[in-house]
Amino acid sequence: xxxxTAFHKxxxxxxxxxxxxxxxxxxxxxxSIEALKNRDLNLARQIIADDQKVNQKRFEIEERCIELIxxxxxxxxxxxxxxxxxxxxxxxxxxxDHAEGIAKIAILIGDEPPxxxxxxxxxxAEKTVDMLTRSLDAFIKRDADAARQIAMEDDFVDExxxxxxxxxxxxxxxxxxxxxxxxxxxxxxxxxxxxxDRVTNICERVxxxxxxxxxxxxxxxx
Amino acid sequence: MANNSTSLEARKLExxxxxxxxxxxxxxxxxxxQITAIIxxxxxxxxxxxxxxxxxxxxxxGSRVKGEVLFDGRNIYAADVxxxxxxxxxxxxxxxxxxxxxxxxxNVAFGPRVNGLADNLEEIVEHALQRAALWDEVKDRLHKSAxxxxxxxxxxxxxxxxxxxxxxxxxxxxxxSALDPVATLKIEDLMRTLAGEYSxxxxxxxxxxxxxxxxxxxxxxxxxxxxxxLVEYGPTARLFTNPKDKRxxxxxxxxxx
Numbered sequence: 001x002x003x004x005t006a007f008h009k010x011x012x013x014x015x016x017x018x019x020x021x022x023x024x025x026x027x028x029x030x031x032s033i034e035a036l037k038n039r040d041l042n043l044a045r046q047i048i049a050d051d052q053k054v055n056q057k058r059f060e061i062e063e064r065c066i067e068l069i070x071x072x073x074x075x076x077x078x079x080x081x082x083x084x085x086x087x088x089x090x091x092x093x094x095x096x097d098h099a100e101g102i103a104k105i106a107i108l109i110g111d112e113p114p115x116x117x118x119x120x121x122x123x124x125a126e127k128t129v130d131m132l133t134r135s136l137d138a139f140i141k142r143d144a145d146a147a148r149q150i151a152m153e154d155d156f157v158d159e160x161x162x163x164x165x166x167x168x169x170x171x172x173x174x175x176x177x178x179x180x181x182x183x184x185x186x187x188x189x190x191x192x193x194x195x196x197d198r199v200t201n202i203c204e205r206v207x208x209x210x211x212x213x214x215x216x217x218x219x220x221x222x
Numbered sequence: 223m224a225n226n227s228t229s230l231e232a233r234k235l236e237x238x239x240x241x242x243x244x245x246x247x248x249x250x251x252x253x254x255x256q257i258t259a260i261i262x263x264x265x266x267x268x269x270x271x272x273x274x275x276x277x278x279x280x281x282x283x284g285s286r287v288k289g290e291v292l293f294d295g296r297n298i299y300a301a302d303v304x305x306x307x308x309x310x311x312x313x314x315x316x317x318x319x320x321x322x323x324x325x326x327x328x329n330v331a332f333g334p335r336v337n338g339l340a341d342n343l344e345e346i347v348e349h350a351l352q353r354a355a356l357w358d359e360v361k362d363r364l365h366k367s368a369x370x371x372x373x374x375x376x377x378x379x380x381x382x383x384x385x386x387x388x389x390x391x392x393x394x395x396x397x398x399s400a401l402d403p404v405a406t407l408k409i410e411d412l413m414r415t416l417a418g419e420y421s422x423x424x425x426x427x428x429x430x431x432x433x434x435x436x437x438x439x440x441x442x443x444x445x446x447x448x449x450x451x452l453v454e455y456g457p458t459a460r461l462f463t464n465p466k467d468k469r470x471x472x473x474x475x476x477x478x479x
Contacts, residue, residue, distance in 0.1 A: 075463075079463060212463060
């Protein structure tokens with residue numbers, strides 16, 4: 001007979017909230033690239049404003065975790081899940097900040113003529129969003145193997161980042177007048193690369209929640 | 223498994239009360255000068271196990287032990303061992319403070335006096351009360367009745383009474399269950415102070431207490447026939463954050479009770 005039903009219900013609600021926060025952050029990432037591609041400055045400003053909601057969500061979840069620790073004395077896997085949540089929400093908040101960063105770059109670029117069609121940068125964003133979605137799914141399903149697998153996929157984002165960097169470098173070498181615009185796009189790619197790294201941190205926390213072991217997976221090249 | 227760092231060791235220990243088997247196949251080494259906690263649901267045999275560690279079960283008619291309990295490498299159930307001697311060296315503190323209806327001084331002096339240590343009784347009593355963190359509270363009322371002390375003070379007096387016999391091991395059976403939270407924390411503090419000099423084994427229903435005070439923790443439960451078994455035994459920090467056995471996990475997370 002399960003006896004701590006009220007506590008476990010609260011713990012499930014916190015995990016539902018992690019999913020909600022994950023989807024807020026994913027939406028922000030995808031929309032930041034949309035704003036950049038379409039030079040949609042209103043959208044960019046909206047993303048910056050919405051980041052406050054992400055930060056708010058993080059504090060809200062954090063407070064509920066602290067309350068459970070203080071009042072319920074969680075043990076074993078319950079304790080590990082709460083500890084993992086406390087780390088994961090920080091990573092999610094930072095991923096949100098990276099999306100906000102991209103929105104700010106979109107505003108900086110304003111209506112300057114595009115340097116080149118964006119191809120690899122949107123691919124980086126899509127891959128990062130996909131990894132994040134699946135990492136949170138692995139958390140809910142307590143699937144450490146899936147988490148390890150997802151973390152390894154960070155290499156793919158790193159590859160794209162490298163490719164974007166090399167390509168923009170050739171632009172800059174050929175024509176120094178592109179330096180400002182190319183540098184800004186490198187910043188965008190760098191934000192995405194950092195976001196994908198943070199997904200691997202989330203994956204490490206999933207492994208901890210499931211197995212109780214702290215392990216570094218992969219390790220980014222950048 | 224047993225070595226110099228082991229104080230007590232149960233080997234394939236079994237206990238019956240007449241036809242009822244209370245403990246089955248318990249093997250565990252109690253580390254020297256550390257605190258070992260035993261947790262588990264009511265009736266799982268944890269108090270029975272504790273009582274096996276100083277032959278307290280001998281006093282229950284119809285009880286029978288199989289297997290061994292090694293103390294400093296020697297089986298305390300061997301034919302030539304005097305159980306009274308065992309109980310001097312392995313002391314016990316009970317759930318409810320049970321001071322004798324005598325003065326504070328006489329409570330602590332009783333054991334040494336019976337043992338013929340009458341010479342420096344005052345010194346022995348003061349030393350024991352000091353180590354039980356009770357001296358400052360009772361030094362001006364040593365000859366007043368122990369029954370006038372608070373519950374927490376009475377329990378520390380019982381610990382002083384045990385310490386006066388210079389034991390090597392202190393067994394504690396739910397020592398705080400009759401105490402308020404502050405008195406409980408005082409006893410826990412005292413236990414941490416005493417660990418290092420004494421090997422302490424504590425049975426507790428309070429999981430948080432086991433997590434707070436112990437170095438090693440054991441989880442016991444009952445099998446179908448109600449015999450108590452040792453499910454898992456390991457370092458406290460590991461047992462409470464990452465238990466290996468699903469039954470331990472389920473118990474400490476409250477998924478069964």
